[in-house]
Amino acid sequence: MSIIQLSNIAYTYPSGIKALNALSFSINKGEKVALMGSxxxxxxxLCLLLAGVIRPDEGDYFIQGTRFRYCRKQRLSLCRTIGYVFQDPDVQVVSTHVDEDVAFGLRNMGLHEDEVQQRVTTYLQLSGISDLSKKAVHTLSYGQKKQVALAGVLAMEPEIVMLDEPFAWLDYRQSQRLLDVLKQLSESGKTVIVSTHDSQFAAEWADRALVMQQGSLKVDGSAGDVFADEQLLEELDIAPVNQTISCLEH
Ligand SMILES: Nc1ncnc2c1ncn2[C@@H]1O[C@H](COP(=O)(O)OP(=O)(O)OP(=O)(O)O)[C@@H](O)[C@H]1O
Ligand SMILES: [Mg+2]
Known part of the structure; x- marks a missing residue:
């Protein structure tokens, strides 16, 4: 069953840059999707559009079989269905303290305060940042803020989780923890979309690869097929698997 369906979606920023063009595809419940492209x-x-932050100029967006109309009611309920961890945590983390930030979305959902506190504790722990609970957000590193944003999104327990460059800035231990979180999400039947430049991760983790080029969907295939095709990867400016970028090689 398709949980997300886009039909002929286009979006141009007010500055005139056409960011999305004639996008049509669907994603099935429980899929692990790597979103790639230069x-x-x-x-x-695309993630902003799926999260309801930007509204397409053309086309239709269906989520769980219902057309998304960008009305207030649908926007408010969208956070229960789809959670987005932004590429830049500075635009997502809104509260002064870590625990308050994770609680923010939960209170907006109207949850009872006992439930809010229980989820804050659970998801700070899952994200590996329980020790940061009482810290002021402005004292955190970029990677730590990214983990706070992750905890805040996971705490809302959405059906679909979208993560935009989730490994950027994370150290080895936190990256391993995030891989465990991704595994748990999939085991519990969630749909997970990860935007990434990391071919190694995408090839090992994803079922499916969607590759964007200049706002259009250039390739939609099984991750196995896409990462086996080195010529295609070269054309799409995507690093082949097992290749690290090293200035020492030049
Ligand atoms: N807020 C904005 N206002 C105007 N143009 C924007 C804005 N955000 C993105 N763009 C433009 O839209 C296009 C798509 O950008 P987008 O951030 O979606 O790319 P991306 O694939 O996520 O890139 P990256 O891999 O660098 O994260 C680019 O040309 C970008 O400059
Ligand atoms: Mg991006």
Missing amino acids: NGSGKSS
Whole structure:
């Protein structure tokens, strides 16, 4: 069953940049999708659109079989269905303290305060940042803020989780923890979409690869097929698996 369906979606920023163009695809419940493509190809714009932050100029967006109309009621309920961890945590983390930030979305959902506190504790722990609970957000590193944003989204327990460059800035231990979180999400039947430049991760983790190029969907295939095709990867400016970028090689 398709949980997300886009039909002929287009979006142009007010500045005139056309970020998304004639996008049509669907994603099934429980899929693990790697969203790939070079810088500026439209991955984050697509995530923003799916999260209801930007509204398409053309086309239809269906979520769980219902057309998304961008009305207030649908926007408010969208956070229970789809959670987005932004590429830049500075635009997502809104409260002064870590525990308050994770609680923010839960209180907006109207949950009882006991439930809010229980989820804050659970999801700070899952994200590996229980020790940061009482810290002021402005004292955190970029990677730590990214983990706070992750905890806040997971705490809302959405059906679909979208993570935009989730490994950027994370150290080895936190990256391993995030891999465990991704595994748990999939085991519990959630649909997970990860925007990434990390071919190794995408090839090992994803069922499916969607590759964007200049706002259009260039490739939609099984991750196995896409990452086996080195010529295609070269054309799409995507690093082949097992290749690290090293300045020492030049
Ligand atoms: N807020 C904005 N206002 C105007 N143009 C924007 C805005 N955000 C993104 N763009 C433009 O839209 C296009 C798509 O950008 P987007 O951030 O979606 O790409 P991306 O694939 O996520 O790139 P990256 O890999 O660097 O994160 C780019 O040309 C970008 O400059
Ligand atoms: Mg991006």
